Amino acid sequence: xxRDAMSRLIVISNRVSRPGKSSNQGGLAVALSQALRExxxxxxxxxxxxxxxxxxxxxxxxxxGVKTATIDLEEQDVDEYYNGYANKTLWPLFHFRIDxxxxxxxxxxxxxxxxQRFADCASPLIEPEDIIWVQDYHLIPLGQMFRDRGLxxxxxxxLHIPWPPTRLLVSLPHHTKLVSSLFAYDVVGxxxxxxxxxxxxxxxxxxxxxxxxxxxxxxxxxxxxxACPIGINAQAFAQAATSETAxxxxxxxxxxxxxxxxxxxxxxxxxxxxxxxxxxxxxxFLKDHPEYHRKVVLAQxxxxxxxEVESYQQIRATLDALAGRINxxxxxxxxxxxxYVNQGYPRxxxxxxxxxxxxxxxxxxRDGMNLVAKEYVAAQDPDDPGVLILSRFxxxxxxxxxxLLINPYSxxxxxxxxxxxxxxxxxxxxxxxxxxMDSVETQDISWWREAFTSRLMAAQDKTQLSxxx
Ligand code: ADQ
Numbered sequence: 001x002x003r004d005a006m007s008r009l010i011v012i013s014n015r016v017s018r019p020g021k022s023s024n025q026g027g028l029a030v031a032l033s034q035a036l037r038e039x040x041x042x043x044x045x046x047x048x049x050x051x052x053x054x055x056x057x058x059x060x061x062x063x064x065g066v067k068t069a070t071i072d073l074e075e076q077d078v079d080e081y082y083n084g085y086a087n088k089t090l091w092p093l094f095h096f097r098i099d100x101x102x103x104x105x106x107x108x109x110x111x112x113x114x115x116q117r118f119a120d121c122a123s124p125l126i127e128p129e130d131i132i133w134v135q136d137y138h139l140i141p142l143g144q145m146f147r148d149r150g151l152x153x154x155x156x157x158x159l160h161i162p163w164p165p166t167r168l169l170v171s172l173p174h175h176t177k178l179v180s181s182l183f184a185y186d187v188v189g190x191x192x193x194x195x196x197x198x199x200x201x202x203x204x205x206x207x208x209x210x211x212x213x214x215x216x217x218x219x220x221x222x223x224x225x226x227a228c229p230i231g232i233n234a235q236a237f238a239q240a241a242t243s244e245t246a247x248x249x250x251x252x253x254x255x256x257x258x259x260x261x262x263x264x265x266x267x268x269x270x271x272x273x274x275x276x277x278x279x280x281x282x283x284x285f286l287k288d289h290p291e292y293h294r295k296v297v298l299a300q301x302x303x304x305x306x307x308e309v310e311s312y313q314q315i316r317a318t319l320d321a322l323a324g325r326i327n328x329x330x331x332x333x334x335x336x337x338x339x340y341v342n343q344g345y346p347r348x349x350x351x352x353x354x355x356x357x358x359x360x361x362x363x364x365x366r367d368g369m370n371l372v373a374k375e376y377v378a379a380q381d382p383d384d385p386g387v388l389i390l391s392r393f394x395x396x397x398x399x400x401x402x403x404l405l406i407n408p409y410s411x412x413x414x415x416x417x418x419x420x421x422x423x424x425x426x427x428x429x430x431x432x433x434x435x436x437m438d439s440v441e442t443q444d445i446s447w448w449r450e451a452f453t454s455r456l457m458a459a460q461d462k463t464q465l466s467x468x469x
Pocket of ligand 1: 160161230266267268301302303343344345346347350367368369370371372373375
């Protein structure tokens with residue numbers, strides 16, 4: 001943020017992570033907090049609280065030098081905007097699951113109403129020199145609503161999830177309106193070229209827009225659309241993996257395994273993460289490789305999320321049954337092949353679990369990026385690193401080419417990759433790990449933030465240039 005000393009950064013996201021609260025803070029929260037602190041900016045979002053009647057009252061707080069401004073929403077807002085349009089409509093559609101997507105007029109109405117509420121509450125806080133950075137699919141039309149209120153600031157938007165192929169996106173009622181609203185921003189970011197390509201394709205084929213390098217034009221608006229892969233705080237994560245807490249966890253896990261190899265999966269309980277396919281792939285491995293019985297354990301850590309949405313209740317029930325069935329079929333009195341855990345762990349403990357695992361099994365069916373894959377790499381012991389098995393459908397697969405890349409829909413590929421990883425000699429593991437770690441360290445979370453915000457700051461320079469011409 002050094003380049004533009006006058007500009008404050010205003011970050012707007014669905015939820016605000018309260019700064020300084022815990023060591024559990026995600027990398028995104030840490031990275032954004034740093035930029036907010038340095039620029040004396042504000043983080044704006046929903047408090048997570050529900051109120052009887054929306055008042056527009058803004059709760060201000062400051063911790064660790066980071067200012068936050070939050071609003072409470074009504075129950076109907078949460079139902080229609082958050083559980084509804086965001087998580088029952090856009091999330092499944094953008095993860096290629098139109099079979100799960102629900103298209104309800106009320107959801108769309110609620111989504112627009114809440115975005116208007118965000119715009120009403122946030123716009124008085126914004127000064128002309130501020131840079132605005134809107135995060136994710138909950139708030140796509142917010143930029144347009146700011147422009148409608150006369151804001152001329154530099155505005156960026158980052159999408160943390162995939163952008164779906166045009167043929168799927170056109171199944172959404174009023175898709176053109178939603179996509180047009182992105183042209184209110186100056187810079188729109190995606191994790192990978194693939195998501196960016198799909199966006200450009202839609203704009204060209206469905207809207208008659210034009211693409212020239214990073215510039216995408218629709219009518220009289222030209223924006224920059226870029227691929228900018230998010231990273232983790234690699235250094236901090238590697239350090240966390242050797243912290244006392246992590247070491248304690250590591251010892252505890254290893255002791256419980258009695259020399260068995262640990263395979264670890266860590267995901268929010270979400271159908272996009274391919275957990276059912278993962279369990280089936282592991283079951284296939286147990287079937288194909290009886291020589292490994294009693295010698296491996298899969299620990300799947302999956303804290304429930306979005307429990308109010310039916311498809312999440314369903315995937316939970318499916319996994320409960322599947323884990324039970326596989327364990328019933330293969331367990332012995334002193335060996336259980338799957339440890340299925342529905343809780344979250346603090347970052348240091350999680351790092352210790354990653355480090356104790358010979359294999360990190362990350363098999364989403366579709367994922368914008370996937371930070372777990374990067375965290376697993378960062379947590380490894382350089383002298384004896386584990387092997388990452390990664391779905392080719394995660395954004396992270398573009399960067400982590402030295403993982404064992406698999407098609408998560410194929411139980412055979414998963415089974416083969418597990419046995420290959422278990423048999424991999426130390427030198428090969430080290431070489432693959434080194435290459436992955438280089439990428440995780442180079443394109444870390446600060447790199448991501450700088451890459452995006454520097455584009456955004458330069459955006460106005462260009463406008464000024466063309467005005468001067
Ligand atoms: P998510 O879908 O939540 O993020 P991911 O990128 O893997 O997916 O991030 C999950 C985070 O939650 C990781 O930092 C992980 O450590 C943590 N987590 C998961 N299970 C946990 C557990 N049991 N205990 C503690 N922590 C746990 C969305 C997109 C992704 C994109 C990110 C960031 O879906 O594709 O990578 O945003 O842009």
